Amino acid sequence: MDAKDLIACRVAQELKDGDVVNLGIGLPTLIPNYLSEGVHITLQSENGFLGLGPLVGDPLPDLVNAGGKPCGMLPGTAFFDSAMSFAIIRGGHVDVTVLGGLQVDQLGNLANWMVPGKMVPGMGGAMDLVTGARNVIVAMEHNTKEGDAKILKQCELPLTAAGKVTAIATELAYFRFIGGVLTLVETAPGVSLDEIRAKTEADYAVSPDCREMRLPAKAS
Numbered sequence: 001m002d003a004k005d006l007i008a009c010r011v012a013q014e015l016k017d018g019d020v021v022n023l024g025i026g027l028p029t030l031i032p033n034y035l036s037e038g039v040h041i042t043l044q045s046e047n048g049f050l051g052l053g054p055l056v057g058d059p060l061p062d063l064v065n066a067g068g069k070p071c072g073m074l075p076g077t078a079f080f081d082s083a084m085s086f087a088i089i090r091g092g093h094v095d096v097t098v099l100g101g102l103q104v105d106q107l108g109n110l111a112n113w114m115v116p117g118k119m120v121p122g123m124g125g126a127m128d129l130v131t132g133a134r135n136v137i138v139a140m141e142h143n144t145k146e147g148d149a150k151i152l153k154q155c156e157l158p159l160t161a162a163g164k165v166t167a168i169a170t171e172l173a174y175f176r177f178i179g180g181v182l183t184l185v186e187t188a189p190g191v192s193l194d195e196i197r198a199k200t201e202a203d204y205a206v207s208p209d210c211r212e213m214r215l216p217a218k219a220s
Helices: 003-012 027-034 082-090 126-132 193-198
Strands: 020-023 042-045 049-053 072-079 096-099 103-105 135-139 167-169 173-178 181-187 205-212
Touching (some): 003 027, 003 135, 003 167, 020 027, 042 082, 082 126, 096 126
Parallel strands (some): 020 042, 020 096, 096 135, 135 167, 181 205
Antiparallel strands (some): 167 173, 173 181
16 A cells, blocks of 8 residues: 555544545545445535535536546535635534645644745635634645655744644654644554654654554555
8 A cells, every 4th residue: 555545544534424524636535435334424625516426437517626627426416606615614514624735833733735936826725624624634745755854843834724733644653633732643554653753853742542553454
């Protein structure tokens, strides 16, 4: 299992039957592949619908997800305008949002929308989602391609939101913010506490109940 699939598999364990979930583009879209049997979630897309589903057959004209990619819809899908979509998000009706991250810090701050000097399409709905969702899970690889830490003492890039992250999932570890403290609660299979410490700049606590991730057999 590669890093992205491992992260998606672990995050899927956090989702409960009946949750309304918004998944960011890229890695988070793998999460539905690893939902436990009996867990059914409703996917919300900030461009205006509830009931996002996999693309089956030929794409329908103009039916795209928030990333502009062709998508499908499930029975019971509801479509609405942007005002209603963001009323759902800002009103706290999204149970979980899962986004990628460029940097997360030990205060729960997230930077995931731009690198100064590089062209970006815009923040999109990320700022609203991170502020409005009840739980915010950042799903990202633990380090940059150059090996630099992405879990920092303090974010260096422009913030998406401050103090809103509730958990971080990487291919090495799973962290939660417990009582405002970044806490290591799980290690990936075969990954030591020393390796995580060496690759993480942020200060964090290690839960006394810290254990190895329990990944389902189908994920192996």
